[in-house]
Amino acid sequence: MIIHEREKDFIMVAQHDHALVSREAAKCWRDDYFSGIEKKDSVVLAVREHDRCWIEPDEEPLWNEHTQQPYSFMDYPGSPKLAFYKEGIDEVIQMDPYAGLLCSLHYGSFLEDATSTIGKNFWVAEKQRQQELQKELGIANDKVLSFHLNLLKFCDNLSLYICLNEPGTPKEQEHYFYKKGFPQKFSFMNDQTIHAVWLDKETVSLSHSPFSKNA
Numbered sequence: 001m002i003i004h005e006r007e008k009d010f011i012m013v014a015q016h017d018h019a020l021v022s023r024e025a026a027k028c029w030r031d032d033y034f035s036g037i038e039k040k041d042s043v044v045l046a047v048r049e050h051d052r053c054w055i056e057p058d059e060e061p062l063w064n065e066h067t068q069q070p071y072s073f074m075d076y077p078g079s080p081k082l083a084f085y086k087e088g089i090d091e092v093i094q095m096d097p098y099a100g101l102l103c104s105l106h107y108g109s110f111l112e113d114a115t116s117t118i119g120k121n122f123w124v125a126e127k128q129r130q131q132e133l134q135k136e137l138g139i140a141n142d143k144v145l146s147f148h149l150n151l152l153k154f155c156d157n158l159s160l161y162i163c164l165n166e167p168g169t170p171k172e173q174e175h176y177f178y179k180k181g182f183p184q185k186f187s188f189m190n191d192q193t194i195h196a197v198w199l200d201k202e203t204v205s206l207s208h209s210p211f212s213k214n215a
Helices: 015-027 035-051 052-059 079-094 096-112 117-137 143-164
Strands: 002-005 010-013 196-198 204-205
Touching: 010 015, 010 052, 015 035, 015 052, 015 143, 035 079, 035 117, 035 143, 052 079, 052 096, 079 096, 079 117, 096 143, 143 204
Parallel strands: none
Antiparallel strands: 002 010, 196 204
């Protein structure tokens, strides 16, 4: 779950619902900004399905007795979370190996500096899976793959921005994740940091937009 705490309640957004918003962003990406556009369908699929691992746990959210609020995707217990990660990646690979590779890279990046045994084991296993998939798919130059992963992460962050900041939230009151803008940078924007802001209750504006005008 994506949890946004308010004074007297919580706003809870299922991860897979959030991913569907991410997909809409990916679909609207400008073609002239889309490296390796022949893979667009696979990339959009990866963006849509990147959080499918949360479908099952989000059906019955867990209560965190220590914090007295529901567990979110950030503090969910490690062992079951990593088992769900693996299951979700497995399922995406069955749909589309390239999309599955992107999801493996996405989740693997969370555990790259893991210190726990289960975290290290997950990262090693996914690293091996990624190498096998790249060989199977004949990917020798990973520049385009890196762009597609960056695109996935950007669309993920944009949707999280919408979920974690209530409509109309002033810039100075934003969730700390996004006060300095999105971490993903793109060469077609001269590697400038992209900032988002709620203009009103229905509109989010980006300082630099990768989307088509009709997005």
